[in-house]
Amino acid sequence: MSAADKQAVEEFRRDVVEPSMTKLVVIDFWAEWCGPCKQLTPVLEKVTAAYADKGVVLAKIDTDKNRFIASQFQIRSIPTVYAMFQGQLVADLTNARTESQIRTYLDQLLRQLPIEADGAEAEAELEPLIAMGEQVLAEGDATRALSIFDQLLEMAPDHPAVVSGRLRALVAAGEHDEAEAAIAALPPELAKDPGVQRAQSALQLARTAPPVDDLAPLVAAVNADPDDLQARFDLANAQMAAGDRDAAADGLLHIVKTDREWMEGAARQQLLKLFEVVGIEDPWVSQQRRRLSAILFG
Structure with a gap:
């Protein structure tokens, strides 16, 4: 040799x-x-x-x-x-x-094969940081949550939970165009992840339910004419944007119960988007799903 x-x-x-x-x-x-x-x-x-x-x-x-x-x-x-x-x-x-x-x-x-994966240790390090970002986001501090997820994105740019959290933080911070651009740039496989799709639903919901400075006129309109489903729908959207998911769900369920086909089922569709944004496994969603099923099939 x-x-x-x-x-x-x-x-x-x-x-x-x-x-x-x-x-x-x-x-x-x-x-x-x-x-x-x-x-x-x-x-x-x-x-x-x-x-x-x-x-x-x-x-x-x-x-x-x-x-x-x-x-x-x-x-x-x-x-x-x-x-x-x-x-x-x-x-x-x-x-x-x-x-x-x-x-x-x-x-x-x-x-x-018994391959030693590098991802296990990295995943263990990321989990508490992701949980912290989610907690901050749930507490309503979108700016701080976005800062956390931005840092996590540098560490794990293709991690579905990191991408989802950052996208939802962008939506919560009102950065809808940036969120939309980030979603459009995702690889197809990552875009199919349930967490990322949850973020996409959050963006869709934010687009159709923008914040309202004063809910009083919307509340007054519903009180003046309880049968005005459009007014009730507008109020529910505003309540969603304000973070009052209980009131929003009550309003949307009222519309479904009154006329499930109103506006081609718009109230039910909006409610399902809200479920996806909150998280399908969330107990609140399970409770609201039971209420919806009772109306549709009861």
């Missing part, structure tokens, strides 16, 4: 074999002249980066510069992609060429 080969083996041991003792190492055998490699490598980089906190790392081996290593793995064509764990090849990922296919392979391997 030449000195160059010995160096290549040592580098492979350091960069691939040793990390594989605790991580799942995806090995990408490629070359500069290989067209398919140039298409696949960015996909591998993206997916492995997304799976980094689950214990996945990427090692790229240039076969032209590492001929001895390539020969030891009997590389006949490139790109060739293997997965290694604890110094042993555990999967051939070469046929996986799309992001979805690679994710499927990795998910299967992660379920089967």
